[in-house]
Amino acid sequence: MSTITWITARGLFGRRRFLLLLPLPLVLLGLAVLCRSLGVDPGQWGPPVLVGLGLAVVLPVVALIIGTGVLGAEIDDGTVVHILTKPLPRWQIVLPKLAVAAGVTAVTVAVPLYVAGVLADSVRLGLALAAAAALGALAYSALFLALSLVTRRPVLLGLVYVLIWEGLLGNFVSGTKVLSIQQYVIALADRLAPTGLLETSVSVPVASVMTALVSIGFTVLAIDRLRSFSVAGETS
């Protein structure tokens, strides 16, 4: 494990903010188990729980907390200087941090989604949701990591994207779905396990290409921004 990965992971799990991650996946899991045990028709509870909660809330919010934390927290408290005063090409800082963010997000979200998918339909749907969520975790993490270098308020901007752009506008203006990671994840999951539970207007090729573009594009942006990272002089 590289030193950056190690420090990032310790920083992430060492902060209380990490505890914020636990409730959301648990709620998802609990609702799925509850619906199944009460014998509710999966056609009734599947879309709101799997998509409405799992893909539209749990995945992006968990990715937001972690993605803005892996580098943003270090920028906030100033410890990033210790990493930046090393003769490392900046991609060697960004990529391990992205890997930690995407990995932790994927595990946190994919496990409850897998269980919920199995309960709603089949093991295949469970695996499809988990795989698509892992890809989504990568795209979201790249986006939020880059945001933490572009703005001083990455969490706020990330929330605006998730809640306003994906959540609100996606329902009214269908064109915004082309620029919505949530819709890519739905399209990919539906392609891997076709059921009547997942619905989207975005085609699979668009979703695949856009997921790759978002992941790569924002990673490149993050690396470039880190190269020109400025420390503002503190007035004392």
Added chain:
Amino acid sequence: MSTLSLTGVSRWYGNVVAVNDISMALGPGVTGLLGPNGAGKTTLLHMMAGFLSPSRGTVTLDDEPTWRNPDVYRRLGLVSEREAVQGFLTAYEFVLASAKLHRLADPAAAARRAIDLVELESAQDRRIGTYSKGMRQRARVAAALVHDPQVLLLDEPFNGMDPRQRLHMMQLLHSLGDAGRTILFSSHILEEVEQVSGTVQVMVAGRLAASGDFRTIRRLMTNRPHVFAVRSTDDRALAVALIAEPSVSGVELDRTGLTVRAGDYGAFTRALPRIALNRGIRVRQLVPSDESLESVFSYLVEA
């Protein structure tokens, strides 16, 4: 041996000029960067360390730019003013992580050597979060020294240290300077700079106000005109007597008393009691006004 060169460096934020047209070359030895708070010392240090791009001019380490060039950190170490450390690490882990990130051949040995250098062995296995301010500072210095850099930049390194730690840090900087390293540290306290470095760069309001041998600059500072507010039983008579003194360059009389400008601090303060005694005047008040560091610095700018 490394040389850090600044050529016509300026940095502004919007219409506020933080650093104004500074040129200097720093070679081996200890140099103090002296100036009042807000003079632009930190901004200048950040530009030297590659954490800020100059709005104009160039900053180079051995002819390589420091901005957008992580390779300079092989030869450069920075201890910033903000005392941020990963509090969840122990000092040893923290310094070892630095050594590993520098890709040193034997990171464990380098980490132990650096911790040894700042005398932190006894506490090295405690979490940094439990440290005092001075200990945290030393942990950060150890991390900055772990790769034995040619150039070490320190922003207000003595802040928060007790006298013993301060002395130890001063000795450390001295020995590094004597070993041919280029050391630059900033401070707003005259005495700190006096004790550590022979060479100083004085910054005031973003400009380089003076640079060179400390003793020369110190003499300039002590020989500047001093202003005193004096009140006595007979101000007018005292004024007449004072203006005859060679050490006095001007006297002003108003309702509140006398304002005396003296060229030589020592000579004037010795002459005043003698004059008053001879004339039978009782001095009720003698207040040196305008003795702040700020005014000392701004005098240097005008000199």
